[in-house]
Amino acid sequence: MLLGRRRFSLTVPSIGSLILLLLICAPGCKRSRQDRSGPGARTERDLARKNTVIFDIDGGRVMNPDVWNPFVPGSRSDHGFHQAIIEPLFLLNYESGEILPWLGESFLHDDSLTTWTLRLRPGIEWSDGEPFDADDVIFTANMLLEHSPHLLYSASLATWIDHVEKVDDLNVRFHLKRPNPRFQLDYWSVKIWGGANIVPQHIWEGKDPITFKNYDPALGWPIFTGPYTLERVSPTEFVYVRNRDWWGAKSGWKPLPRPERLVWTWYGPEETRAASMANGQLDSLMDISYGAFQALQMRNKNIIAWSKEPPYAWLDPCPRTLELNHTVEPWNDPEMRWALNYALNRDEIVRIAYENTTLPNHHFFPAYPPLKRLVHLVEEKGLYERFPVMEHNPEKAKRIIESKGYQRNNAGYYAKDGKELVLLITTHEAFIEKQRIAQVLVEQFQHLGINATTRNEAGATWQDNYQFGRFEARMGWQATGSINEPWNSMDSMNRRWIVPVGERAQFNGWRWDHQAYSDLVDQIGVLPLGDPRIDELFLRAMEIWLRDLPVIPITQAKKLIPFDTTHWEGWPSKENNYIHSPTWWQSTHLILHNLEPTGR
Numbered sequence: 001m002l003l004g005r006r007r008f009s010l011t012v013p014s015i016g017s018l019i020l021l022l023l024i025c026a027p028g029c030k031r032s033r034q035d036r037s038g039p040g041a042r043t044e045r046d047l048a049r050k051n052t053v054i055f056d057i058d059g060g061r062v063m064n065p066d067v068w069n070p071f072v073p074g075s076r077s078d079h080g081f082h083q084a085i086i087e088p089l090f091l092l093n094y095e096s097g098e099i100l101p102w103l104g105e106s107f108l109h110d111d112s113l114t115t116w117t118l119r120l121r122p123g124i125e126w127s128d129g130e131p132f133d134a135d136d137v138i139f140t141a142n143m144l145l146e147h148s149p150h151l152l153y154s155a156s157l158a159t160w161i162d163h164v165e166k167v168d169d170l171n172v173r174f175h176l177k178r179p180n181p182r183f184q185l186d187y188w189s190v191k192i193w194g195g196a197n198i199v200p201q202h203i204w205e206g207k208d209p210i211t212f213k214n215y216d217p218a219l220g221w222p223i224f225t226g227p228y229t230l231e232r233v234s235p236t237e238f239v240y241v242r243n244r245d246w247w248g249a250k251s252g253w254k255p256l257p258r259p260e261r262l263v264w265t266w267y268g269p270e271e272t273r274a275a276s277m278a279n280g281q282l283d284s285l286m287d288i289s290y291g292a293f294q295a296l297q298m299r300n301k302n303i304i305a306w307s308k309e310p311p312y313a314w315l316d317p318c319p320r321t322l323e324l325n326h327t328v329e330p331w332n333d334p335e336m337r338w339a340l341n342y343a344l345n346r347d348e349i350v351r352i353a354y355e356n357t358t359l360p361n362h363h364f365f366p367a368y369p370p371l372k373r374l375v376h377l378v379e380e381k382g383l384y385e386r387f388p389v390m391e392h393n394p395e396k397a398k399r400i401i402e403s404k405g406y407q408r409n410n411a412g413y414y415a416k417d418g419k420e421l422v423l424l425i426t427t428h429e430a431f432i433e434k435q436r437i438a439q440v441l442v443e444q445f446q447h448l449g450i451n452a453t454t455r456n457e458a459g460a461t462w463q464d465n466y467q468f469g470r471f472e473a474r475m476g477w478q479a480t481g482s483i484n485e486p487w488n489s490m491d492s493m494n495r496r497w498i499v500p501v502g503e504r505a506q507f508n509g510w511r512w513d514h515q516a517y518s519d520l521v522d523q524i525g526v527l528p529l530g531d532p533r534i535d536e537l538f539l540r541a542m543e544i545w546l547r548d549l550p551v552i553p554i555t556q557a558k559k560l561i562p563f564d565t566t567h568w569e570g571w572p573s574k575e576n577n578y579i580h581s582p583t584w585w586q587s588t589h590l591i592l593h594n595l596e597p598t599g600r
Helices: 012-029 044-049 081-085 134-146 154-160 183-188 270-278 290-299 334-343 346-353 369-380 394-403 432-448 459-468 487-491 515-525 533-548 588-592
Strands: 052-056 090-092 099-101 104-109 115-120 161-168 171-176 228-233 237-242 261-265 314-324 414-416 422-428 451-457 473-476 551-559
Touching: 081 228, 081 237, 081 588, 090 183, 099 104, 104 183, 115 134, 115 183, 134 154, 134 161, 134 171, 154 161, 154 183, 270 290, 314 334, 314 432, 334 394, 334 432, 334 533, 334 551, 346 432, 346 551, 369 533, 394 432, 422 432, 422 459, 432 451, 432 473, 432 551, 451 459, 459 473, 487 515, 515 533
Parallel strands: 052 261, 422 451, 422 473
Antiparallel strands: 090 099, 104 115, 115 171, 161 171, 228 237, 237 261, 314 473, 314 551
């Protein structure tokens, strides 16, 4: 879908009314099997439903459902792969601040922060009964190092790891090239979404990890350590069954999770997915709009979210950013990026796209306390007075554009040398939040005189275009990674990630190239967490960043995630905050172990 030259009006009441209408008609549109079977009838499907948890797939349709290699760029894990099958070494709990041991028991560093020793939990088995041990960890680490930068996580790990040493069957020593106080947190602890995971040597040895799909139902592949195994797949539905021989229960570490069957499914647009939950066909729904959630609760009083009060949402660690390709003129010019910044109205975006459920943002950090302290330092130093990111000033934007030689043409758009000033903003087809932001941005830029359009792309295409540099602008969130310290998000814009257009970039797909900024980030990267020198280095880097404005911060990210408690209770919430709530993250493992059937 391409939106642009023809003006459109996106209003909250129209969206809410449409979704409410769909939800109201949902029961009449599709009756349950129990209804069709007559009063009191109980079919096998009804009984199975009581033992099944059904999740919405966060990233939409899975284009390659036979790829179960978590390291191949473009592969998917949000369809239950890393929530049910792949277990992490450790798991960061946002609510307690603890790093919870899972497959790993401990991960300790020496005083120099260059040697880290991982101790594995005893008794772990792969789902085929083979032991999980230090050899698997060493095999996985060496595989990633040998195939860097072509596999996911490989470039990051190759930046730090010099070599890996086996101590014994349960202990592995990582020797780093230089100090890294974040080694456990950043790569092995599900800090955001997922992380680097261990694969079974006895399956992967001798395979080409770049082409290996890791899928063969006849052999029981994929083989991992999780409490569920894969039963069947399609582009829009993935079914997992509980492994009664799961190592965690056999060893006495944890009982088997209560759900016997898990389903991840994709119903399509927001209104269809919301109607499916209203009709009892989803227990967990991905992020939806405020109006859709209100309509959903009207239909089903068992629907809950993170908070009982508006805006109901959980604060996601990935603020939303308008991202420009720095190899595409004129957006490689910092002044033109500032023109876009002055043209956009964040308050209007919050009002229309978010229905006032989030906050405008003037930084790429999430509004978490340790990072808010750093942003406050930027304010105290007066950098936002010199570089007023939050200023909505279309007249300033026009002056900048006109100073570059652009003039209005007969159609009302800026043009130079006969070429109209255009801007195509691409969005991920599955994410309504980013689509709505882009639609408002198009309106604002059109009003200024930029012929802006927006287009939805299939998720894999959208991500590939970013990494290969085949885009002009995108509504994204990729300048992220930090939750309690500044380095990770800042490093996403480091020049060391830059590769030529046409080659896959692991990070910095915008290809912003600034040596002084990168040098400062590298200095922060080797300092211990909380080192007092970090603040000054951070401020110096922020002055460069604000002057260049390589990505444009738009809003804080909210995630309004409905859960249906009709069949299952124990979902995370502000009151029941044993873990944070995103069910597309690998931290879903802990959620599965807390779900209890209601018997309804």
